[in-house]
Amino acid sequence: MLKLTNIHKTFNPGTINEKKALNGLDLVLEEGDFVAVIGGNGAGKSTMMNAVAGVWPVDEGTIEIDGIDVTSKPEHKRAAYLGRVFQDPMMGTAANMNIEENLALALRRGQARTLAWGIREKERGQYRELLRTLDLGLENRLTTKVGLLSGGQRQALTLLMATLKHPKILLLDEHTAALDPKTAAKVLEISEKIINENHLTAMMVTHNMKDAIAHGNRLIMMNDGQIILDVRGEEKKNLTVEELLHRFTKISGGELANDRMLLNR
Amino acid sequence: MADIIVGAIALGLLWGVFALGVHLTYRILDIADLTVEGTLTTGGAMAAVMLVNGVNPLLATFAAIGGGLVGGFITGVLHTKLKIPALLAGILTMTACYSINLRIMGKGNIPLPPAGSKKVRTIFTPLIDFFTKLADKHSTESSAWFWNIIKSSNFSALLVGLVFVIVVSIIMYWFFGTELGSAIRATGNNQKMVRAQGINTTVMIIICLMLSNALVSLSGALIAQYQAYADISMGIGAIVIGLASLIIGEVIVGTKTFKRNLIALPVGAVIYRIIIALVMKLGMEANDLKLFTAITVAICLSLPLIKNFFLKLFNKRRTTAPAGDNSDLNDDKEV
Ligand SMILES: Nc1ncnc2c1ncn2[C@@H]1O[C@H](COP(=O)(O)OP(=O)(O)O)[C@@H](O)[C@H]1O
Ligand SMILES: [Mg+2]
Numbered sequence: 001m002l003k004l005t006n007i008h009k010t011f012n013p014g015t016i017n018e019k020k021a022l023n024g025l026d027l028v029l030e031e032g033d034f035v036a037v038i039g040g041n042g043a044g045k046s047t048m049m050n051a052v053a054g055v056w057p058v059d060e061g062t063i064e065i066d067g068i069d070v071t072s073k074p075e076h077k078r079a080a081y082l083g084r085v086f087q088d089p090m091m092g093t094a095a096n097m098n099i100e101e102n103l104a105l106a107l108r109r110g111q112a113r114t115l116a117w118g119i120r121e122k123e124r125g126q127y128r129e130l131l132r133t134l135d136l137g138l139e140n141r142l143t144t145k146v147g148l149l150s151g152g153q154r155q156a157l158t159l160l161m162a163t164l165k166h167p168k169i170l171l172l173d174e175h176t177a178a179l180d181p182k183t184a185a186k187v188l189e190i191s192e193k194i195i196n197e198n199h200l201t202a203m204m205v206t207h208n209m210k211d212a213i214a215h216g217n218r219l220i221m222m223n224d225g226q227i228i229l230d231v232r233g234e235e236k237k238n239l240t241v242e243e244l245l246h247r248f249t250k251i252s253g254g255e256l257a258n259d260r261m262l263l264n265r
Numbered sequence: 266m267a268d269i270i271v272g273a274i275a276l277g278l279l280w281g282v283f284a285l286g287v288h289l290t291y292r293i294l295d296i297a298d299l300t301v302e303g304t305l306t307t308g309g310a311m312a313a314v315m316l317v318n319g320v321n322p323l324l325a326t327f328a329a330i331g332g333g334l335v336g337g338f339i340t341g342v343l344h345t346k347l348k349i350p351a352l353l354a355g356i357l358t359m360t361a362c363y364s365i366n367l368r369i370m371g372k373g374n375i376p377l378p379p380a381g382s383k384k385v386r387t388i389f390t391p392l393i394d395f396f397t398k399l400a401d402k403h404s405t406e407s408s409a410w411f412w413n414i415i416k417s418s419n420f421s422a423l424l425v426g427l428v429f430v431i432v433v434s435i436i437m438y439w440f441f442g443t444e445l446g447s448a449i450r451a452t453g454n455n456q457k458m459v460r461a462q463g464i465n466t467t468v469m470i471i472i473c474l475m476l477s478n479a480l481v482s483l484s485g486a487l488i489a490q491y492q493a494y495a496d497i498s499m500g501i502g503a504i505v506i507g508l509a510s511l512i513i514g515e516v517i518v519g520t521k522t523f524k525r526n527l528i529a530l531p532v533g534a535v536i537y538r539i540i541i542a543l544v545m546k547l548g549m550e551a552n553d554l555k556l557f558t559a560i561t562v563a564i565c566l567s568l569p570l571i572k573n574f575f576l577k578l579f580n581k582r583r584t585t586a587p588a589g590d591n592s593d594l595n596d597d598k599e600v
Contacts, residue, residue, distance in 0.1 A: 053461070074465075075460045075461075076460045076463050076464055076465045076466070077463070079460065079461055079462060079463035079464075080463050082461070084461045086457070090455075091455065091457050091458060092458055092461070093455070093458060094450070094451040094454035094455050094458060094459070095454055095455065096450070096453075096454050097447070097450060097451060097454060101447055101450075101451075102451075104444075104447065105447060105448065105451055105459075105462050105464075106462055108444060108462070108463075109462045109463045110463045111463070113443075113444040113445040113447075113448045113464060114443070114444050114445060115440075115443045115444070115445055116443060116444055117442060117443060117444075118442050118443055118444050118446065118447040161462075162461075
């Protein structure tokens, strides 16, 4: 479903701020894979997600989505295949627009915007149904401005928007990191439910090792712009945080001390 | 005095079209677009030149819109494709417009009617003729004051301005309810999200700048016909006048719904003109007008801050926050 081949990305090349963020990254996702992505700060997790989404062009390598080479496609064209939820709850929605307007924008992902009316009446029923599944009481607030919602509500809404039009790949980049623990757990639960019910292919970056082990059928660990560990199936189910830490230390030469990953065991 | 007020309302409505244009960039795109200072003049210049050459006034007025479309397009490309900050992109186009406008006019000022000719037909002429006839028929000694107002060019301009403001508002209301309009509104909110929804933000920004400047040129064409000349400097300070109108309107009419917001703009523009007419009547010199407007806008722009300050003061005294639920999910954010 997703094939990254030898991806390189260097930020600010030729300056003192030069940073090799992706270093010959290779990754293949099968259809239906739900991959938890972990790795230390600056390992290149977000950069990998942005490379897939086409936020900027990569320096080298190819990106294929469902057999289509999208390497040179701009961000808004790739969006037809992708659903995205960002770390910052403010980034996924338009604050000055109301809930149904936001959903209507998402329902038309990948389509040309015409002079047809922005929301059709029958969509509203669909939106209400979907919002009800979130169990946050949003189903009766279609015309509430999104800017008035809490971070958790906005993130849950973003999740709906990202999956409203079945994406080929769902990209979740630390999408619960900015929420309080209880809200984060709820949003994570909603995410898992949506992914399972719709059989989505998904990548979820998290800095919480427990979450990474508990969710998805596959786990990859990144370091220095490369994937250094890739476990799946039974092997993944049997992982423990201790073992993960141990493996990381072995592979990367013990650079993990003090990292924020350690704080989240 | 009545004629001054009618004149102020008329001018306010014609500038109301301008304010609607400024709203498109300043509020919807969240960009302060200075292109308008150039394209307002372009609209006036194009209309004046066409009128002098005998083009039908309605046609001349609408053709002037083309100037704004081009100006907005150039600023849009400078900003999105060449990555020049919006403010600077606007200044560049505005500056370029100065030369273009001089080329269009051939000189710094075109009076309507031109020197040596007695009359030139404007978009207001048919109405003025109509009301003059009507007045001549019905006017009596006791009602002369009334008919004098009716047949004044100010009154006809008021009606024409009202029609344009209403038509433009209705079109805007419709447009921003469409898929395309929604995409543009979202672009002003959060470009990252809009791109994630598969929308080309570059195109959205360019379209919005073009539409905004189209309205500005239309307004310029109407204003030139109203004041009976196009002048190379008629756009100077226009953005400040637009912002003054916008803010006054928003404070008085409010911004709760888009409908209200649309009504607020011409209302603000009219009130601004009435204020100006009054302070002029009280003896302010025309030369001090721009200083007065700039100060007013500076005060108005800081109004939300001042309002918040007092609201906070008020709230602190009145309420003690209710013991909150623990989860962020169930509570609305404080606004
Ligand atoms: N847009 C950017 N410009 C410059 N440097 C960047 C940019 N995005 C990421 N980086 C750098 O690339 C490295 C990888 O960052 P990132 O992918 O965000 O890490 P993480 O794994 O924590 O998500 C970091 O050193 C970061 O500072
Ligand atoms: Mg990151």
